[in-house]
Amino acid sequence: MFHPLPVGAVDQLTDDSVAVTFDVPPELHELFRHTPGQHLALRRFVDGREIRRTYSICAPAPAAGGAPALRVGIRLVDGGEFSTFALKELAVGDVVEVMPPMGRFLLPPRPGYFAAVVGGSGITPVLSMAATLLAREPGARFCLIRSDRTAASTMFLDEVADLKDRHPDRFQLVTVLSREEQQSGLPSGRLDAGRLTTLLPALLPVDRIDGWFLCGPFGLVQGAESALRALGVDRARVHQEIFHVDEGPAPVVARAAAPAHASLTATLDGRSGTWPVREGESLLETVLRSRADAPYACKGGVCGTCRAFVVTGEVRMDRNFALEPEETEAGYVLACQSHPATAEVELDFDR
Incomplete structure (x- = not known):
């Protein structure tokens, strides 16, 4: 069920992305509390035509009794009707129809050592996961391996840097730029299965990670999953969410003949x-x-x-x-x- 929520803030993150914050009235606080990793479905009507899109919540989950913080990251997609509207027209005070948080790509705060491999806007739900975990679990650790095209196109750059400053001993950040050389850190280039199979054991104890979270374009997630499989990681510890599906063959569940009438x-x-x-x-x-x-x-x-x-x-x-x-x-x-x-x-x- 959708609820009309006013826009409280629209923050420009990069030339092609924004963060949108929604104000939640007190009577809807319980309904809109989220678990780190969940997303929101947004809806608008254009000339009587319904447009729905989902965007992950980037804000930390609220403490018990606190007001829900609904902030989502939106990146412009070529020809994207909702993302174009969000970047070019959406303003503070506008009202958007929003469905309560949902999704199963989750990391409820708990003790442990966790890691994520993300690409582009895949940082959005993982930012909520890492921020909530590190704030609530003093003994927890988180390693974020993120891939972006260039530094200028990197979403939530300041928010991630702030996490590093607040939790220097428990938050490890590794950044790879695919189209730009960095003055320090890893060489540029794509994070494919072969590179990740070599890189991950050099960065952290793969066999001691309690949960892996893969989020981003299909190619990156597929490559990271293949690397973890090659490294012997138990499939139950790997969680993934796709943000963009590249052109090409799609995973298909086995087909059966269709009945004439059903x-x-x-x-x-x-x-x-x-x-x-x-x-x-x-x-x-x-x-x-x-x-x-x-x-x-x-x-x-x-x-x-x-x-x-x-x-x-x-x-x-x-x-x-x-x-x-x-x-x-x-x-x-x-x-x-x-x-x-x-x-x-x-x-x-x-x-």
Whole structure:
């Protein structure tokens, strides 16, 4: 469910990115408290057409009883309708429709040694993770390995530097620029699987890291995951979130033949309905024809907002960049990418 929230601040981060802060009224404080790593779905209407986008929360999670700090990072995307609006038009006092925090790319504060490999705007949720962890867990440590094109294009440069100043013994920062040489530090170039396989053991004790968080473009996340696998890291300790999918083949779940006629039963907010699935439409589109409140944001298999549990029947997914292997094995799918593989399918959006 979306709620109208006023914009409290719009801060320019780089030439092509801003941080937007929303003011949350007291009656919505509990609803909008976030766990580090979660994101917000934002909505606006243009000429009667609905536009939804998801952006991760970069602010630290509030302490118990404190007011939620809702600040998101938005980077301009070529042709991006919402990002163009945010950078060129959005102003303090404007009202934006916002859905409560969601997402499963999480690091609740706990003791341990954690590390992240991020690229570009992938720093956004990880900034919230690191800031919250270091503030609340005196014994915790965090290593941030970030890749950006140039220093001028680096989002949250001051915020990350401030973390380093406040926690010099517990926060390790490694920066790699792909298109610009640095006066000190690592040579420029992309962080691919081969380079990370060599670099990570030289930077930190790979086998002692309690959780790895990979966030950014698909190529970087895929390369980091391959490097960790080559280094023998347990898959359960690796968490990932894709911010941008490069052109090329997409991860596809095994396909099954589509039935000539299929029906979908879906449960959402405790109410169920059954509808015929039209040829070629996704299961999310089937639900949206009768239930406008069905959860979704990107419709591209990236954000995970439309995650649902398959109660009965079988489905096939075209793309999956959001669900962990454990989730798909447990029976979860992305409704926006799912099509029926049996004549009857039942989904539960409430699980």
